[in-house]
Amino acid sequence: MSTTGIVSPLAPAEFPSLPEIEGVRFSAAEAGVKYRGRLDVMLAEIAAGSAMAGVFTRSSTRSAPVLWCQQILERIGSGEGGDGGYAIVVNSGNANAFTGKRGDGSVEATVNAASETLGIPEHHVFLASTGVIGEPLPHEKIADAMEGLRESLDPSAIDLAAQAIMTTDTFPKGASASVELDDHSVKIAGIAKGSGMIAPDMATMLVFIFTDAPVAQPLLQELVSRINETTFNAITVDGDTSTSDSLVMAGTGKADIPPLTDPADPRVAAFEAGLRNVMLELAHQVVRDGEGATKFVEVHVTGAESDTAARTVGLAIANSPLVKTAIAGEDPNWGRVVMAVGKSGEKADRDLLSISFGGILVAENGWVAETYTEEAGAAYMKNAEIAINVDLGIGSGEATVWTCDLTHRYIEINADYRS
Secondary structure (H helix, E strand, O other), rough: OOOOOOOOOOOOOEEEEEEOOEEEEEEEEEEOOOOOOOOEEEEEEEEOOOEEEEEEEEOOOOOOHHHHHHHHHHHOOOOOOOOOOEEEEEEEEEEOOOOHHHHHHHHHHHHEEEEEEEOHHHHEEEEEEEEOOOOOOHHHHHHHHHHHHHOOOOOOOHHHHHOOOOOOOHHHHHEEEEEEEEEEEEEEEEEEEEEOOOOOOOOOOOOEEEEEEOEEEHHHHHHHHHHHHHHHHHHHOOOOOOOOOOEEEEEEOOOOOOOOOOOOOOHHHHHHHHHHHHHHHHHHHHHHHHOOOOOOOEEEEEEEOOHHHHHHHHHHHHHHHHHHHHHHOOOOOOOHHHHHHHOOOOOOOOOOEEEEEEEEEEEEEEOOOOOOOOOHHHOOOOOOOOEEEEOHHHHHEEOOOOOOOOHHHHHHHHOOOOO
């Protein structure tokens, strides 16, 4: 299923069995956008009356599909969405980014094809493209595949959709949750793609989440935006924010329960917890599939001036090539963690700082801990999952971010990405 034949050693054993979401159907096709002999376009058809929400990259060089989705989501959020069903059309192999007016034309052509084929308003068609930047998108190939995509729509085909959106991914990513509301099991299912160019500044790579819960659009948008900050916006593979990062969520409202409209409704907290589990699991899968990754790393920072400061310190550690290569080499080089804390720009005090690898206290009181041994640190670094805990000792701010190690395989993948 991997596009390279190599599967991350951190990959799950298999793609999960995701529940069907009433009001959503999926299909995928081999359109030949870039790749040959593999699925590269997916279509999700979403029932009329659904609530749509999303978050997108804050990159200054956002792709044409991202700009289009932001426009239509703003329209939907203002109550001007209108009637009719929705669609999500995604292609892999070409990002349709930095393609000028031609990129806008590709968006228009793809939207028109989906709108006419499915009989829905043009401003109800969400688009996402992932792949090479700066090359014209052969949108006619997507348009030619549209009729076949419509004919093969199936509520159980979400696994094919997950495969179709992969680029350098080594495995398709999916997660789900079931939440009991009013004695009814509400379902949530999501898929994602992402492996490199991962340092979200909004949402993430490409993520599509579906639920049958009847959630009012403003509330759904509020939940997605809030949960995003501690899930997709708390991961990094290489410190690079994509031009194409998009998360789109649809709530079909098909579950037979009273609508969720008020944030104070106790049912909202339960739904939010389920949605967070799905989003966090997908975010973790992206890190586990980081290009060339062999280690999954959690960085937990406490004792900062604020949560924001803690997050900044955590990302400074998680994005440090020196920290990441030390982890790849199974070297417990805690001095590199000290360096990363210092370069973050946030307040820190050498004599108050403490560092632990897992449950092993490594440094405290401005020096290596008296109980620490290099042998214990080296043994711990051989684990596939590593926890770096840093306490700054100056406040109550706290944050967790996730990353992976940096290996030579990352260079191999990205050196010949366009070939």
